[in-house]
Amino acid sequence: MIYKVIAKPEFRKFIDALVRENTSFGPRQVDTAANGNPIYQFMPVSSVEEIEFDYTATASSAKHFFLPFREELSRFSFNDSDFKQHIAYEAEPVVLIGLRACDISALNILDDVLLNGHYPSPYYLAKRKNTFVIGMDHLPLPDCFCKSLAHHTVSTGFNLFCSDIGEKYYLSINSSKAFTYLKEFQTEEPSYEDNCLLTERRKLISRSFQTEVDVTSLPSILDIEFDSPVWEKWGAKCLNCGTCAMVCPSCYCYSVEERFDIDLKGASRNRKLYSCNLVDFAVVAGGHNFRPKNGDRLKYRYYHQHRGFAENANQQICVGCNRCGRACLAGINPKDVINDLRMEKESCMICVSQSPART
Ligand code: SF4
Ligand code: SF4
Numbered sequence: 001m002i003y004k005v006i007a008k009p010e011f012r013k014f015i016d017a018l019v020r021e022n023t024s025f026g027p028r029q030v031d032t033a034a035n036g037n038p039i040y041q042f043m044p045v046s047s048v049e050e051i052e053f054d055y056t057a058t059a060s061s062a063k064h065f066f067l068p069f070r071e072e073l074s075r076f077s078f079n080d081s082d083f084k085q086h087i088a089y090e091a092e093p094v095v096l097i098g099l100r101a102c103d104i105s106a107l108n109i110l111d112d113v114l115l116n117g118h119y120p121s122p123y124y125l126a127k128r129k130n131t132f133v134i135g136m137d138h139l140p141l142p143d144c145f146c147k148s149l150a151h152h153t154v155s156t157g158f159n160l161f162c163s164d165i166g167e168k169y170y171l172s173i174n175s176s177k178a179f180t181y182l183k184e185f186q187t188e189e190p191s192y193e194d195n196c197l198l199t200e201r202r203k204l205i206s207r208s209f210q211t212e213v214d215v216t217s218l219p220s221i222l223d224i225e226f227d228s229p230v231w232e233k234w235g236a237k238c239l240n241c242g243t244c245a246m247v248c249p250s251c252y253c254y255s256v257e258e259r260f261d262i263d264l265k266g267a268s269r270n271r272k273l274y275s276c277n278l279v280d281f282a283v284v285a286g287g288h289n290f291r292p293k294n295g296d297r298l299k300y301r302y303y304h305q306h307r308g309f310a311e312n313a314n315q316q317i318c319v320g321c322n323r324c325g326r327a328c329l330a331g332i333n334p335k336d337v338i339n340d341l342r343m344e345k346e347s348c349m350i351c352v353s354q355s356p357a358r359t
Helices: 008-021 101-114 122-129 176-183 194-208 218-224 231-234 244-245 294-313 323-327 333-353
Strands: 001-008 024-032 036-047 068-078 082-086 094-099 131-136 159-164 167-175 254-260 268-275
Touching: 001 008, 001 176, 008 024, 008 094, 008 167, 008 176, 036 094, 082 131, 094 101, 094 218, 101 122, 101 131, 101 294, 122 131, 167 176, 218 294, 231 294, 231 333, 244 323, 294 333, 323 333
Parallel strands: 024 094, 094 131, 131 159
Antiparallel strands: 001 167, 024 036, 068 082, 068 268, 159 167, 254 268
16 A cells, blocks of 8 residues: 545646546536435546545445446357357446445455455456445444444555545555555655544544444344344334335345347346345245244344354455435334344343252
8 A cells, every 4th residue: 555645726637538438437416315315326527527526425335336236147049949149247447436435345345245255256357356445434323333344444455545634634545556556646645643633534534433332242142132032123114115225335245137139139138236125035935935034134134234244254245335225215224123132132131030049
C-alpha cells in the first residue's frame, strides 16, 4: 500500500478526468423517502459534478455490478439435430466511486465465495478484474452496525481508498493502476499532521456508531437456538418478498433457468439472483417444499449469514450495513432478531438450576 494526500479541488479534477474517460458509476440522489431523507443509488456519472460525495448510504449495494440480477451464462443456437453453445466472460472496464468500507468488505467476502473456492466463477472474475474500485470513508448512519462485525475499516479489495481529513483526502493506494492514474495529478507524501488527522478521523468514525449488535459466539448461539420460538415470531411478520437479499451486499444465492427464443432457433441459460426468503426457494422436483414455513426460511437466511459461512470460512457473511433492515417493509432487522435470540438463550440459562455441589 502507498499513502498520499491530495487537496480536495485536485481530487475533484482527478475524479472528473477519470469519469470522463471511463464508464463510471457513483452515488446520486434518485428520490426522497417519506421521512424526507434522500435515497441514493450508484448511478452512471459522466462528470464530477454529478457525484454526491457526501451521500450517506445507497439503498442497494454495489453487488449488482458483479452479480447482476439476471445474467446470461451461455447462449445456444440450434441447427437441425445439432446445437452450438457460446460462452463469453468478457466485461467492460468500469469505475465505481464512493463505496463504503463495509461495501468493500462485502466484495472481499464475495471474492472468497466466487473466486477462492474450488470452482471460481469466470463471470465474476471478469467483472471484478475490470472494475476500478474507489472507496470513501463516512460517518455511520444511526442504524449502521458494521463496527460490531469489524467491517467499519477495510485494508484490501479496492484500488483506492479516500479518507476525509478536512481540506484534503488521505489516499490509500492499493493498485499500480491507481498509482499510475494519480501520477498526472498533484499529490504529496502525508505529513506528520496528516497522519494525526487520519488517526483522529478514524477515531471519530469509530465512536460515532450508535448501534451495536453483540455477535460474540453467534454461530454457536444459532446452533443452540435452532428450534427457538424467535423464528416463528419474526417469520410471522415476513412478507416473503426477498427484498432483504436483493439489497444485501453479500447475499449471493441464485437460480439458473433456461429460456427458448420464440422462433425456437436459440435458447439462453441465465442466472437469476434469488432469496432464501422466497416461498419456492427450497422447492425440489415433484413440488415438495423443504421449507414451507416463513420462520424456517427466515431462519435459513440468518444461518447462512451468521453461521454456515462462519463454520467454513471463520467469518460471518453479514457486514452490518443494515440495508436489509432499512428496506424491510415488515420491520425485520438483524439487530432485533439477533438480540431476541440472545435474550432467549440468556432467559433459558436463568431457568437452569445451579449444578449440585459435590459431596
Ligand atoms: S425479511 Fe423483510 S425484506 Fe426479507 S423477505 Fe421478509 S419481509 Fe421481505
Ligand atoms: S446488515 Fe443485512 S443487508 Fe447488510 S450485510 Fe448484513 S444481512 Fe446483508
